[in-house]
Amino acid sequence: MAELSTIEIAKRVAEALGADRVREPAGLEARAARVIAEPANVDEVGELVRFCEAEKIALAPVGAARTLAEIRRAPAALGVSLGRIARIVAYEPDDMTAVAEAGITVAELNRVMAPSRQRLPVDPQNPALATIGALIAAHHAGPLRLSEGTVRDLVIGIDYVGHGGIVVRGGGRVVKNVAGYDLMKVMGGSFGTLGIITQAAFKVRPIPENYTLALAPYARIGDAFEGARELIEALPLAHLEILSPALAAPLDAPGRLLLAAGFSGNRAECDYQRAKISEKAGAAVIFRDGDGAIAAYERLRDFDLPRVALAAQVAVPPAELARFLSACGAIEFRAHAGSGVAQVFVAGELASDAGRDALARWRESARAARGNVRVLRAAPALRDSLAFFDTPGAGALKLMRRMKQAFDPAGVFNPGCFVGGL
Secondary structure, eight states: OOOSOHHHHHHHHHHHHOGGGEEOOOGGGGGTEEEEEOOSSHHHHHHHHHHHHHHTOOEEEESSOTTHHHHOSSOEEEEEEOTTOOOEEEEETTTTEEEEETTSBHHHHHHHHGGGTEEOOOOOSSTTTOBHHHHHHTTOOOTTHHHHOOGGGTEEEEEEEOGGGOEEEEEOSSSSOOOSOOHHHHHTTOTTSSOEEEEEEEEOEEOOSEEEEEEEEESSHHHHHHHHHHHHHHOOOSEEEEEOHHHHGGGTOTTSEEEEEEEEESHHHHHHHHHHHHHHHOTTOEEEEHHHHHHHHHHHHHOOOSSEEEEEEEEOOGGGHHHHHHHHOSOEEEEETTTTEEEEEEESOOOHHHHHHHHHHHHHHHHHTTOEEEEEEEOHHHHTTSOSSOOOOHHHHHHHHHHHHHHOTTOOBSTTOSGGGO
């Protein structure tokens, strides 16, 4: 898209914002953008947007670049890092609300709120790397989605820089707010294709007094999901996962499927849930408390597999998840058993044709269950041959194209990185 060279873009940004505001990409950023700009405030973000629209330059908002490095087929001309726009604007413990700029990480926001025994209860992988902007734009979520929902359930206000470099605001800083369009839902999961999120307001929640993790091994996938069904019907669990053998190994259960049920509350609540799980899961269940439970939960949240050829996220009705995973064959997975969401993996190496065939089977199985599949990661040899997003129906895609045109008439916001090539 860009007509200017990389050198000329860097020069123009330096002239507009200062030499200290532009740099070469580092690490994963190199797969997301050719030049990185670091605006120090929202006005400078607006200036960058106006420059890119005038010159027809593709720009992409960049956090840690973990998602963009995978879903961009080629680097955008300009990456906009909000690492300098990373303040906590307001925090009201009594109201249980927080307002933060997009460059701050989830871990840092939670660190500031910890003395008040509060947190933003969204648990993306490695929260020390997950910025607030990326959390919303890529709709990251982890095991706590079962009890706490996802970020879209917690955002009550949002600011973003859109067409013309104009700051657009939706929602507000109080929980009971019905002002304007629900731009929080629109920007959530938009992957930077509609504008650059600069600030968000959240509901926050108390940190539970106690947390315990129950681990139970299973030999067959059907039995594991039946055990999960019984637990979720009986107890208000914090999270409930089923792990394939390779993912279970770091939790000391190699070679077997593992059910991991987390529960929290005061001591009486935890004792009750512990007894119920022992009753239903039998003698094989192991309980971890205190620091051991938190360490195991963090391994569950932050898991990663080396040498992944293909990774995807599936979303189907919860009752269909076991059937979907069984139909996929010999894969590794982490299943959020109560939510109908799972991450599935093929480790090692995979030929291009085999990768396309595997993804086609996953999508066929998901569609049969009224669900969808999104590619999370693919080996370099596979990336160019795969569609990272499912294709929706013609009516839905038409509506998405109209929204893209309305929000981004110049077509500069992270083009080609969404459903249908938007």
